[in-house]
Amino acid sequence: MSSSTYNQTFHIGGSPHAPARNVEVHATPEEIDHLVHQGYLVRESLLSPETLDRLRTAVDEVAASERAADSDYTSNSSFSGQFLRHLFDKHEAFWELLNFAPTVSVARAVLGPAVQSRLSARITFPGVANQQTVWHFHERTVPRPLPPLFVFPHSLDVLVYLDDLTDESGPVALVPGSHLETGATLGENDFEDKPDQVVLRLPAGGGVFIHNNLWHRGMASGENATLRRMLALTYSSCWLKNVNDGTPPENGLTKRLLETADQETRELLGVAGY
Numbered sequence: 001m002s003s004s005t006y007n008q009t010f011h012i013g014g015s016p017h018a019p020a021r022n023v024e025v026h027a028t029p030e031e032i033d034h035l036v037h038q039g040y041l042v043r044e045s046l047l048s049p050e051t052l053d054r055l056r057t058a059v060d061e062v063a064a065s066e067r068a069a070d071s072d073y074t075s076n077s078s079f080s081g082q083f084l085r086h087l088f089d090k091h092e093a094f095w096e097l098l099n100f101a102p103t104v105s106v107a108r109a110v111l112g113p114a115v116q117s118r119l120s121a122r123i124t125f126p127g128v129a130n131q132q133t134v135w136h137f138h139e140r141t142v143p144r145p146l147p148p149l150f151v152f153p154h155s156l157d158v159l160v161y162l163d164d165l166t167d168e169s170g171p172v173a174l175v176p177g178s179h180l181e182t183g184a185t186l187g188e189n190d191f192e193d194k195p196d197q198v199v200l201r202l203p204a205g206g207g208v209f210i211h212n213n214l215w216h217r218g219m220a221s222g223e224n225a226t227l228r229r230m231l232a233l234t235y236s237s238c239w240l241k242n243v244n245d246g247t248p249p250e251n252g253l254t255k256r257l258l259e260t261a262d263q264e265t266r267e268l269l270g271v272a273g274y
């Protein structure tokens with residue numbers, strides 16, 4: 001967790017009667033500048049041991065309920081592992097991350113005060129070598145040539161690691177500054193090291209903020225691979241349409257939450273604030 005915070009007050013332009021919004025940003029101005037220009041920000045410790053325990057249990061429960069009987073998730077595909085989507089709809093334990101100040105305040109500092117969030121997970125398994133992903137980035141919506149009034153899709157992921165990120169479980173690699181490109185030179189099925197890549201190994205409970213246009217990949221698990229459970233907490237302006245996650249479950253848990261939710265929670269769930 002960042003040891004220092006600062007206050008940022010936002011006024012919405014053109015809306016003289018809209019209340020000002022104050023955000024206590026859990027970062028230093030220098031860290032925010034690094035996130036904006038390098039496209040990432042490392043946090044060695046985001047979660048308390050108790051929260052880490054609760055989130056591990058919740059991930060395990062959802063993963064078990066969705067694990068396909070006919071797959072052991074060991075294929076060496078471009079995106080190996082088990083993926084879970086729409087987690088706020090699948091387990092109440094994840095609601096702890098819905099208005100989680102150490103992450104949402106940083107998202108508001110760089111995206112503006114009204115953000116929505118969603119939560120996914122990727123799991124790779126013990127004893128299975130070479131589970132990895134190709135180089136990729138998340139907002140694959142930028143056309144070439146770049147139209148002059150194109151709305152560039154700024155959004156943010158916080159990759160939160162529920163297990164130690166090591167050479168055995170598979171570190172994460174990223175290319176600083178690559179979010180400022182449009183990604184056109186990133187080829188298909190690219191597993192190769194990049195000359196300017198940064199490789200991160202983190203303790204369980206740590207994580208990294210990445211801009212969603214940043215090139216990154218989950219590197220291969222080792223011969224003695226250990227369990228690697230990662231949450232991806234995604235933030236975008238509440239008026240930006242979500243892509244890539246498929247349709248939410250029909251009777252997701254957040255329907256009940258919305259019956260009594262305050263304005264901020266409704267905004268974070270993507271149904272208000274625009």
Ligand SMILES: [Fe+2]
Pocket residue numbers: 136137138216
């Ligand atoms: Fe990714």
